[in-house]
Amino acid sequence: MSWTRKHLLDIQSLTADEIVTVLDTARAFRAVGERAIKKVPALRGKTVINLFIEHSTRTRISFELAAQRLTADVINFAAEASSLKKGETLKDTARNLEALNADIIIIRHSASGAPHFLSRFLEASVINAGDGAHEHPTQALLDVFTIREKKGKVEGLKVTILGDILYSRVARSNIWALLKLGAKVTLCGPSTLVPRVFERMGCRVTHDVNEAIRDADIINLLRIQHERQRKTMFPSIGEYTSLFGLNKARMALTKPDVLIMHPGPINRGVEIDSDVADCPRSVILEQVTNGLAVRMAVLFLVNGGKGPHEILA
Numbered sequence: 001m002s003w004t005r006k007h008l009l010d011i012q013s014l015t016a017d018e019i020v021t022v023l024d025t026a027r028a029f030r031a032v033g034e035r036a037i038k039k040v041p042a043l044r045g046k047t048v049i050n051l052f053i054e055h056s057t058r059t060r061i062s063f064e065l066a067a068q069r070l071t072a073d074v075i076n077f078a079a080e081a082s083s084l085k086k087g088e089t090l091k092d093t094a095r096n097l098e099a100l101n102a103d104i105i106i107i108r109h110s111a112s113g114a115p116h117f118l119s120r121f122l123e124a125s126v127i128n129a130g131d132g133a134h135e136h137p138t139q140a141l142l143d144v145f146t147i148r149e150k151k152g153k154v155e156g157l158k159v160t161i162l163g164d165i166l167y168s169r170v171a172r173s174n175i176w177a178l179l180k181l182g183a184k185v186t187l188c189g190p191s192t193l194v195p196r197v198f199e200r201m202g203c204r205v206t207h208d209v210n211e212a213i214r215d216a217d218i219i220n221l222l223r224i225q226h227e228r229q230r231k232t233m234f235p236s237i238g239e240y241t242s243l244f245g246l247n248k249a250r251m252a253l254t255k256p257d258v259l260i261m262h263p264g265p266i267n268r269g270v271e272i273d274s275d276v277a278d279c280p281r282s283v284i285l286e287q288v289t290n291g292l293a294v295r296m297a298v299l300f301l302v303n304g305g306k307g308p309h310e311i312l313a
């Protein structure tokens with residue numbers, strides 16, 4: 001299977017074969033990252049613009065470094081210092097960036113659907129770096145990449161996603177990717193944040209944390225998305241932590257080879273204790289490292305790359 005898409009807008013519309021093509025291409029780029037000279041000329045002469053209209057540490061820097069490793073010219077759009085503040089629309093902003101010969105526009109926006117909107121009128125490739133509570137496709141790709149590298153497979157694994165599912169774009173993209181690759185997905189958290197409607201996607205829903213983590217091969221923790229919640233969805237942070245936080249006592253219930261994942265940023269002492277975040281079973285920082293290879297793969301593929309066979313060994 002080779003890649004033919006110009007944009008990466010979501011995981012929902014990808015096939016399992018397309019996801020595997022990204023993962024295999026990322027593995028080839030990870031090998032490039034282990035060489036003395038870590039740069040390849042795959043995007044030489046191309047311009048990549050990071051259009052981040054919401055805060056980010058990992059995703060923005062990872063895309064910037066990925067573009068540099070591919071020898072692209074990369075521009076970071078500073079929303080706070082831009083003419084968006086003078087009333088310019090997102091459409092006009094994007095069209096002006098394209099008039100400066102942008103080849104790839106990576107967008108993060110608080111509005112669900114913003115990347116899809118841009119893809120309707122731009123000639124440039126559009127990559128979704130997180131849109132509202134909808135999707136965060138490269139996070140899910142780096143998560144399944146990490147699972148596959150650590151466990152040797154994704155199919156048949158039991159993955160528990162624990163936390164604020166309702167407001168999480170990471171959860172939605174992970175659910176699509178994991179189910180397409182044959183994992184069994186359990187969602188857990190307060191009933192207000194993990195409604196049973198998610199069962200329609202093919203997930204198991206439980207509000208009993210001990211039951212959710214006991215058999216899990218992977219526990220992926222999510223923070224409370226305060227910026228997207230319109231009202232308090234649970235009585236207090238303290239109560240959330242005591243009922244759903246992953247601490248040393250709860251870790252004692254888990255399988256000895258469970259992987260602990262988190263997309264970041266982590267809120268220590270809320271959804272995850274430091275004992276857990278920094279324990280040997282935590283792969284949180286490996287996820288960040290793998291994100292670089294995954295984002296190199298995505299930039300390469302939307303620019304016309306076909307798959308891992310095109311990357312020189």
Ligand code: CP
Nearest residue numbers: 056057058059263264
């Ligand atoms: N995981 C993630 O999207 O982190 P940032 O918000 O720092 O990009």
